[in-house]
Amino acid sequence: MATKRPGDTSSSSGPQSCPSTAVRPTDTRQPGAETQETLVYMQCCGQEAPNLTERNGHRKIMDRNHQGPVFVPQGRTERVWTHPPAPQQTTTPTIPSCPVSAPYSFWSPGSVEMDEIMAAMVLTSLSCSSVVQSSPQSQNDPLPGPSSGGGDMGCGGGDIECGGGELSDSSSSGYWSWDHGNVSPAPSPSVAEMDSSPDEGLHMELEQGGELHTAARSKSSFRGTYRCLWPSCGKVLTSSVGMKRHVRVLHLGSGSEQSPREEDFYYTKISCEAPADPSPVSPLPPDPSPVSPLPPDPSPVSPLPPDPSPVSPLPPAPLPASSPHVPWASFGSPLSPDPDSGLQISSSGSGSSRPSSGPESAPGQHRPLSQSAPSSSWQIQTDHLYQACTPLQVTMTSCSPAPCCWTPPTVSNQHSHHNTQVVTGRCRSVSVGEQWLQQNSATNRLTTLRAASPSLTHCSFRKGRGEAKKCRKVYGVERKDQWCTACRWKKACQRFPD
DNA sequence: TTTGCCGGGAC
DNA sequence: GTCCCGGCAAA
Structure with missing residues (x-):
């Protein structure tokens, strides 16, 4: 690979490439980037100043960033590192990632x-x-993963552990398994993964700058997952980062x-904080309204919720007006x-996904998609809809299995029960006027929902007598x-519609 | 028998 | 469009 030489400052290395010419670029970066810059700087120093051994330089870094030194395996074969990520070969002077990778081929593998x-x-x-700060227990998340992986890095810091989790999707196990690599050097897989994961992530990070940082931060602010919106994917x-890469x-x-942000349109964020979806199947007809630039999903089952x-x-x-908190809308919401x-x-696709912690993790492409429904139904139910057509409803209430003679085909049964x-x-304890107001609001909300979801408008079964x-x-x-x-006109009741 | 409401008619 | 009611089906 034609990796740039560290000394080759003609192009990408630019001002950052060596201390002598190291004019700190106008540092508009975010705090995190500073560390990276330091990293780059150290590498360049190592090259320019022989006194500072490469290893020392790294040890320094390690000491700074981690509680303890990490042994650098020296026994790596050179060929492992003869394949620097492609993007790093670019000589685009504006991309700071180049200096980072430039010395790679020059330095010892370790x-x-x-x-x-x-x-x-x-x-x-x-x-x-x-995330670590806000939800410490997540570190100890007893994921039933095969390898107790991430946390044992010995780096003590929650950062690392968390990192394992965050990157788990993108073959993180391999990513952090370098540690294991010491035990049994298996260059190919780990190299391939490291080749793609960290570098690409780094590259993206640098390339997209604060944007990605923002995304990462927001991601960490609430523990979220990202779902691929690509038709019939749903990963x-x-x-x-992993999702972007996936897309x-x-x-x-x-x-x-050339359009780095394009991936953004093909995945969506999902909250993990949402209450569990009790029902294995969510009949919620996803809102078919245009959610993404994607072509209409041919699958009748799994339109993605906005x-x-x-x-x-x-x-x-444009998103449907009802989005903001239409159930799934609240991605931090139960609907998730x-x-x-x-x-x-x-x-x-790839089995790189983190092993699902639930028994219901049936491998189905559409499953994760349809799962997005629950929260909406949950909210709606909470709002005591009187609507009959709320297939949205995967009720979360523990409906007693009381015999329900009325057995419409689908969820409506549950719903009707819940309705009852x-x-x-309510009707027993709330004044009529108040009730009416509540019901009206519910009706309005439902109207909005219906408008947003055409499929709901087709529900027109009559509620069982006595239930409505x-x-x-x-x-x-x-x-x-x-x-x-x-x-009064002997028409279908509008105040308490089914 | 009661209830909900569709279909239809009168205005 | 509003208003009313016959009549059906379900409870």
């Missing part, structure tokens, strides 16, 4: 490896440090580098498909003047 690892660690720690990853590599092709997530880049197409299965990762509970509960509260029942015949007009 030190280079350390560089890679360090870079990855830095990136990882940057992206997840807040769920736990890191935005770019698998869907967009590597050629899409991701109103404030963080994830919105698709060009994968609530507890939350971290559930679709099995589509809600209605009876109608004006007649609520107000009685003696107060017919309080009935809604429709009821």
Whole structure:
């Protein structure tokens, strides 16, 4: 590989390449980038100043960033490192990532490896440090992974551990398994992975600058997963970087580098904090409204719910007005498909996904997609919809298995049951006026939902008698003047629609 | 028998 | 369009 020589400052190395000419670029970077810069700087110093052994330089870095020194395997064969990532070969002077990679081919394999690892660690720690702070238990997340991996790095810091989790999607096990590599050097796989993961991530990081940082931060602020919106894909990853890579590599092709942000439109963020989705199947008809620039998903089953997530880049197409908190909209919301299965990762394609913690992790491409429904239903139910057509409903209530004679085909059964509970509960204790207001609001919300979701408009089965509260029942015949007009006209009740 | 509401008619 | 009611089906 024609890797640039460290001394070759003519192009990409630029001002950062060596201390003598190292004029600190106008540093508009975010805090995290500083560390990287330091890393680069150290590498360049190592090259320019022989006194500082490469190893010392790295040791320094390690000591600075980690609690303890990490042994640098020196026994690596050179060929392992003869394949620097392609992007790093570019001589684009504006991309600071070049200096980082430039010395790689020049340095000993061990030190280079350390560089890679360090870079990855830095990136990882940057992206997840807040997570570590906010949710410490996540570190100890007893993932049933085969290898107890990430945490044993000996680097003590939660950063590293977290990093393992964050990058788990992108073959993180391999990524951090360099440690294992010492035990049994298996160059090919680990090299390939390291080749693609850390470097690419680093490259993206540098290339996309603050944008990615922002994404990473927001990601870490709430423990989220990212779902691929590509038709019939639905892959769920736990890191935005991984998802971007997934989209770019698998869907967009590597050629899409020219539009680095394009991947943003093909994945959506999902919250993991959402309550678990009890139902294995979510019948929620996804909102077919344009969610993404993607071509319409031919699959009848799994239109993706819009991701109103404030963080994830919105698709060009306008989101439905109902998004903001239409159930799934609240991605931090219960609706989130994968609530507890939350971290559930679709099995589509690469097996690099983190092993699902739930038993329901059936390998189905559409499954993760349809899962996004629950939260919406949850919210709606909470709002005591009287609507019959709320296939949205995967009810979370523990409906008693009371016999329900009325057995419509699908979820409606559950729903009707739930309806009954809600209605009876409310109607007895709430004043009519208040009830009416509540119901009205519910109706309005439903109207909005219906508008947003055409598929809902087709539901027109009649609710079983006695289950629905109608004006007649609520107000009685003696107060017919309080009935809604429709009821008075013997039409379908509008105040308490099914 | 009661209830919900469709279909249709009168205005 | 509003208003009303016959009549059906389900409970």
